Amino acid sequence: MTPQWEPKIIAFFCNWCTYGAADLAGVSRLQYPPNIRVIRVPCSGRISPKFILAALRNGVDGIWVSGCHPGDCHYIEGNFYARRKFTLLKNFLEYSGLEPGRLHFSWISSAESTKFAATAQKVTDSVLALGPAKSMIKRPLSDSDPTTIQSGATLI
Numbered sequence: 001m002t003p004q005w006e007p008k009i010i011a012f013f014c015n016w017c018t019y020g021a022a023d024l025a026g027v028s029r030l031q032y033p034p035n036i037r038v039i040r041v042p043c044s045g046r047i048s049p050k051f052i053l054a055a056l057r058n059g060v061d062g063i064w065v066s067g068c069h070p071g072d073c074h075y076i077e078g079n080f081y082a083r084r085k086f087t088l089l090k091n092f093l094e095y096s097g098l099e100p101g102r103l104h105f106s107w108i109s110s111a112e113s114t115k116f117a118a119t120a121q122k123v124t125d126s127v128l129a130l131g132p133a134k135s136m137i138k139r140p141l142s143d144s145d146p147t148t149i150q151s152g153a154t155l156i
Helices: 018-027 049-057 078-095 113-130
Strands: 009-014 036-041 062-067 103-107
Touching: 009 018, 009 049, 009 113, 018 036, 018 113, 036 113, 049 062, 049 078, 062 078, 062 113, 078 103, 103 113
Parallel strands: 009 036, 009 062, 062 103
Antiparallel strands: none
């Protein structure tokens, strides 16, 4: 009997709101999927799109970014920057061929533990329905690959 595939999901959570909601959900013993690996950041506005691209290139099946509600940011307007930045990134990734269900954004305050658990379930279900990620994973370069730059080659 082969084990069922489980998605790998990386979550970038704002320290002041969503991370607090995750902590409250754990203390309240709310049930949510264990597939999410949390990276705690000071503010959702500090997350570089490079972090998301690197995670996708290294084989993560889904990404979840969550922070304070707009207007309630601990750093005044960090979540407004995040909202603009990730709207553009999501559109670009979908244009590039990434399935829309692999990238999720939410605004969850530290008191919304039930919303956190429900969103965690929704994110996991969405990624699970898509199956393992294949489109953005970095492939090793080989000598026969025409895009490989050999040592000593000159770029014009």
